[in-house]
Amino acid sequence: MKIVVLGGGESGCGAAYLAKKEGLEVFLSDKGAIKDHYKQFLTENDIEFEEENHDEERILNADWIVKSPGIPKKAEMINKIHEKGIRLSSEIEFASEFTDAKIIAITGSNGKTTTTSLIYYILKNDGLNVGLGGNIGYSFAKQVADENHEYYVLEVSSFQLDDIQNFRPYISLLLNLSKDHLDQYNYNYEEYALAKFRIAENQENDNFFIYNKDDEMSKNILEKFEIKAKMIPFSTNERLSEGGFVEEDKIVVKLKEEFSMKVDELSLLGNHNVANSLAASIAGKILEINNESIRNSLMTFQAVEHRLELVTEIEGVKYINDSKATNVNATYYALESMKNPTVWIVGGLDKGNDYTEIEDLVKRKVKAIVCLGIDNQKIIDFFKNKKEFIYSTSSMKDAVEISKSLAKSGDTVLLSPCCASFDLFKSYEDRGRQFKEQVLKN
Known part of the structure; x- marks a missing residue:
């Protein structure tokens, strides 16, 4: 059986490794660049791979294709796989x-x-x-x-x-x-x-x-x-x-x-x-x-990193990292659990967000909004007549500095972005770690 794995990240390399161990013929293809440690892993385990390319003929000759979850379901290659009727599975399956x-x-x-x-x-x-x-x-x-x-x-x-x-x-x-x-x-x-x-x-x-x-x-x-x-x-x-x-x-x-x-x-x-x-x-x-x-x-049980994670308390101000909140509903839960006046850091890559779901919570709990993104206009337009203090930033350093200047003893600074991270950061983890680093700087 010929197995083709699309995507050379954690799940793709794991799937290729399992296929190899089960004695199946396996080839891994990634349209982007594969990280060095994954390339080393594939080489050490004698798994054939390509990067920054998709060998279409070879891919469409597979008996079973394993797709990494990061590849969009509407991608051109995925459509071609469906047209040929080749079995397509996630790593989980x-x-x-x-x-x-x-x-x-x-x-x-x-x-x-x-x-x-x-x-x-x-x-x-x-x-x-x-x-x-x-x-x-x-x-x-x-x-x-x-x-x-x-x-x-x-x-x-x-x-x-x-x-x-x-x-x-x-x-x-x-x-x-x-x-x-x-x-x-x-x-x-x-x-x-x-x-x-x-x-x-x-x-x-x-x-x-x-x-x-x-x-x-x-x-x-x-x-x-x-x-x-x-x-x-x-x-x-x-x-x-x-x-x-x-x-x-x-x-x-x-x-x-x-x-x-x-x-x-x-x-x-x-x-x-x-x-x-x-x-x-x-x-x-x-x-x-x-x-x-x-x-x-x-x-x-200890809370998961980047999910309502208490970073520290400085001069009576609590700093909470909720970088994993990449949609409005996740931020709803975060704001709902805030007990003190909150400086809210929000923004990133919008996924079609409707902020009406959190409008009332923002009115009641948020003292100032600090936008963090390449394009903050949608958030500013929605809240501009509802909150007096709204600031626009495009770096974590600026967002944290402004938040620190706004927060008083007894307040909370909450990073709960509502949005994906990929405009300014590699991932929500990268965004959360940068927040923690800036907070902990003197």
Whole structure:
């Protein structure tokens, strides 16, 4: 069987390595430049590759093509692959066919990384043999090739789910839905939502689907989408006879035996993290992890870098790095959890953002807006009659300096950009690290 891998990053190199280890003929192609350490990895493992080029004839002669999630689904090469009817898979799909491990897969518009990391931490803390992968950590495929884990906890994006045929997690989890990446889904919210629901499409009645009963779009999709897996809901708004919910000052999970703990004992802050903790607890109970172990994990888990990460406190001002908030809904959660007057750093590469969703929160919680991007006009135009203090910057240094001058003791400076990072930064991680560096400079 001839395998072609498109993309020479973490997932692509991992998929090529797994193919090689399984004795398959493999060729990796990247239209851009491949980073030196990945080139060294491919060379050391005798994997043939090309960069800054696509050998179309060779690619279209493959039996199975593995596509990195960063390649747009509307790319010309992808269209040609579909026209030829060649099987096209994500790394997640490809790797899952070479392991019998139980897979716990998490998707949603917001909170994926936090919840995936939390579930992994719960399992690891309980002594289970577990790997962490997908959109987070090391390549899932490389772990399948080298490590014999009994469980994998995977963060899965809609782009990865677009390219599945047989992917069947033991537990699938859909946290929430909000308008994101609509440029890749014909600006159709339901099309994007249906891509997320593909996480459950191959599941059978011996599998589990955890979902958010409070989420409006999920409710709408569930009315027309048949789920064969056992469905377990969670809610922060209503008491449930089965699933996870909030009762007075406690989170409660009713599943075989009951689990509960006080909300103020959770290590993660904010209402959205109560929902994430409920979802993670349900996964823990399905896997028969005992209550004390789950409670201990929920109390000791450390927040994910770049997601509502407290950087430091300087002269009574808290600095919070929420660089991973690349859409309006993610920033909604961040602003909602702010308790003090906030200097808000926002901006970047706009993905069709509608700021009306956060308009009221900005009015109530934000004392000044500091825009950070090559083009800040859309944000300025939206908020100019709603906020007196709006500043435009095009470097992290300037954004942090202005924010420091505006913030007084008792205030918070929040980087929660609402936008992608690629106008000024290599990635949201790069943006977050630069924020932390500038904050910590004297």
